[in-house]
Amino acid sequence: MSGRRTAVVVCPGRGTYNKAELGYLARHFPDARLLAAFDARREAAGQDSLSALDGAERFSLARHTRGDNASALIYVATLGDFLAIDRDRVEIVAVTGNSMGWYSALTCAGATSPEDGFAIANTMGTLMQEALIGGQLVHPFLGEDWRPDPARKAQLLALVAEIDARAGHALALSIDLGGMLVLAGNTAGLEAFEGAVEPVDGRFPMRLGNHAAFHTALQDPVAARGREALGPGLFAQPALPMIDGRGAIWWPGATDAGVLRDYTLGHQVTRSYDFTRAITVAAREFAPDMFIVTGPGTTLGGAVAQSLVLAGWRGMGDKAAFKARQGEEPLLVSMGLAEQRPLAAGQ
Known part of the structure; x- marks a missing residue:
């Protein structure tokens, strides 16, 4: 335990797998067998495999940002980065996420298996794409x-x-x-x-x-279809604390899996997602040495930093104060940045 830095892991949502991320799974996903299982599952459902999407010659907005493709790509990229975190140097004290990053957070925290978490993310992304309401x-x-x-x-x-x-x-x-x-x-x-x-x-x-x-009452029909498709057996006790889109903490050993499913396929889909509150609670309740934002992408780092400033965390009241604090010892590590990845991932 000594010498390890404590960290809250933050899982990104939609809009984070873009042109620069093409090939991200090939470069970073650490478990070829698990990736093959995800590919087989998608192919059986008549969907493009993640390896084919990630290995495409060119990035296509029309293809790669569709909900049924983007959600699965982002979930698997996030999971891969989480698995790559060096536990000899980093003690993960809690997990949170932004929007669909909540599905990734469930798996990272152990409240679903990787396969069941994939089923949730892929199913909800597909249902969102099919309905495309608003x-x-x-x-x-x-x-x-x-x-x-x-x-x-x-x-x-x-x-x-x-x-x-x-x-x-x-x-x-x-x-x-x-x-x-x-x-x-x-x-x-x-x-x-x-x-x-x-x-x-x-x-x-x-x-x-x-x-x-997303996260409005317009998604009520999508949430209802999600509840029909995703049974209660997919959810379990987390192994790590999770902070949701209300700032509520789901504690290991004290989580009702049925209530967790109700939130994930109910409030989380149809009501506002307060990511700022989630980061504020993570900072104040767990006081981590750093926040690790998994890939894909790097855009969520700014929102984490701004949330910490809005919370007045460690006396930071503006961008300059955050940058000064970040320069002393990284408070925020984005695994999507090549220069920051080694601060979290094993060599």
Whole structure:
């Protein structure tokens, strides 16, 4: 135990397997037999194998970001990185995730087997793609310095509520993501928001391709189909604490597997996901030496850092304070970054 750094592992969600990640499984997944089992399962269901998707000559937005493909790729990439963490140097004290990263967190924490976790992620991703109800966009409320701005956040959320109250409009907070608000709704709701706010950095508000209205009531039919397809036997006691999208902790030895299934295939699908709260609780309850964000991708690291600033963790009140703290000894390790991966993974 001595000499090991404690860590909370953070599992990424949709939108993290992109062009730069093509070949990620070939480069990093440590268990060829397990990958072959996942491939066989997909092929039996008439889906492209993960090896074929990951080994494609070119990245295709239309192909690789579809829910039925992206969810499985991200789940397996995350699992591979989790398995690669060097337990002689790192003591994992808790696991959390963003959005569909919750499915990955279940497996990393031991609440599902790798195969059962794959069934959950692949099934839910497929059901989301088949239904493709509504859409998502992302918009920042923090400035470049990351200084907390609760008034700006409240102003934007009031606008969301006002638009949602209009006839024929649906709009809600999908994910509270550090300094970003991920909003979801129908076409009328999304377009109304896009037309009401001032553009930021020439990029925001940014519509997210191949994303449905995740974490809103619009997903009630998808959640119902998920409960029909995924039985209670897939869920078990976790071996590690898990922090969910409400900031609630699921403790080893004290988790009701039925309640865990109800949350995963209910609230987690149809209600707002508070990633910022999950990171705040992880920091305050477990006080880790570092946060390890598994791959694929590197985009979730910013949301983790912003969440820690918003929480005032270790006195950090802005971006400069975080960077200074990060420069002393890495507080945040992104396994998708080649230069940071060795800080978590075995050699």
